[in-house]
Amino acid sequence: MIGRHRDGGYAEFIKVPAQNALALPDEISLEVGAIMMCSSATALHALNKARLKSGESIAIFGFGGLGYSALQLARAFDCGKIYVVEVNRTKLDSITALGGIPIDANAGDPVEQIREATAGRGVDVSLELIGSGKTMRQAVQCLGVLGRAALVGLTAESMSILPYTELINKEAEIIGVSDHLANELPPLIEFARKGKLQFPTATLHFVDLDAAKINPVLDALQTSTDHIRTVIKVTRDE
Numbered sequence: 001m002i003g004r005h006r007d008g009g010y011a012e013f014i015k016v017p018a019q020n021a022l023a024l025p026d027e028i029s030l031e032v033g034a035i036m037m038c039s040s041a042t043a044l045h046a047l048n049k050a051r052l053k054s055g056e057s058i059a060i061f062g063f064g065g066l067g068y069s070a071l072q073l074a075r076a077f078d079c080g081k082i083y084v085v086e087v088n089r090t091k092l093d094s095i096t097a098l099g100g101i102p103i104d105a106n107a108g109d110p111v112e113q114i115r116e117a118t119a120g121r122g123v124d125v126s127l128e129l130i131g132s133g134k135t136m137r138q139a140v141q142c143l144g145v146l147g148r149a150a151l152v153g154l155t156a157e158s159m160s161i162l163p164y165t166e167l168i169n170k171e172a173e174i175i176g177v178s179d180h181l182a183n184e185l186p187p188l189i190e191f192a193r194k195g196k197l198q199f200p201t202a203t204l205h206f207v208d209l210d211a212a213k214i215n216p217v218l219d220a221l222q223t224s225t226d227h228i229r230t231v232i233k234v235t236r237d238e
Contacts, residue, residue, distance in 0.1 A: 063092075082099065133155060203229070
């Protein structure tokens with residue numbers, strides 16, 4: 001992914017090869033397009049890597065920009081029940097309206113809650129979008145037979161599993177997910193153009209291209225914010 005290993009991500013302008021630039025249709029604003037090219041594209045890549053099929057159940061760990069996209073895209077895949085694990089009360093309250101089943105990690109072990117909700121079976125697919133050794137382990141533990149856990153979040157922490165009971169006996173899979181592929185962007189844009197992927201203004205927070213305003217936003221990433229994504233906008237004098 002261009003820019004991943006190079007400074008300058010907050011530049012007002014950037015030069016890229018033409019093959020890496022895609023035009024946004026009129027139905028998608030530049031602000032929403034900016035969100036899609038990172039969080040939504042990665043969520044779509046994770047679902048593709050996990051091979052989510054129609055009717056299958058899924059557990060999504062984390063309801064930020066990636067989780068918000070993953071829930072909507074999972075619905076577009078015509079999946080079964082969608083369990084979303086989160087700690088932020090505001091976000092938990094919004095999950096049901098989007099067709100998901102909220103799992104409050106503050107109320108107890110999310111794995112036990114998911115197993116109770118699935119009559120002990122577990123889920124077919126799980127996505128870990130937080131970046132924590134603890135939640136990565138939970139994403140594996142909540143799987144059913146032949147389940148697939150796609151790990152997306154970045155962390156320096158280690159994760160331990162019980163090889164036989166949590167992986168081998170269930171013939172489960174752990175799948176690493178890194179960013180997205182260029183050929184996944186056209187279908188992603190089409191999902192958004194058709195309204196299957198949306199980011200209402202109320203879910204977004206906007207700041208100017210100014211270090212004094214951006215740095216506190218970056219600090220806030222260490223905790224959970226009520227909004228889904230922050231968008232940096234360039235304000236020009238008329």
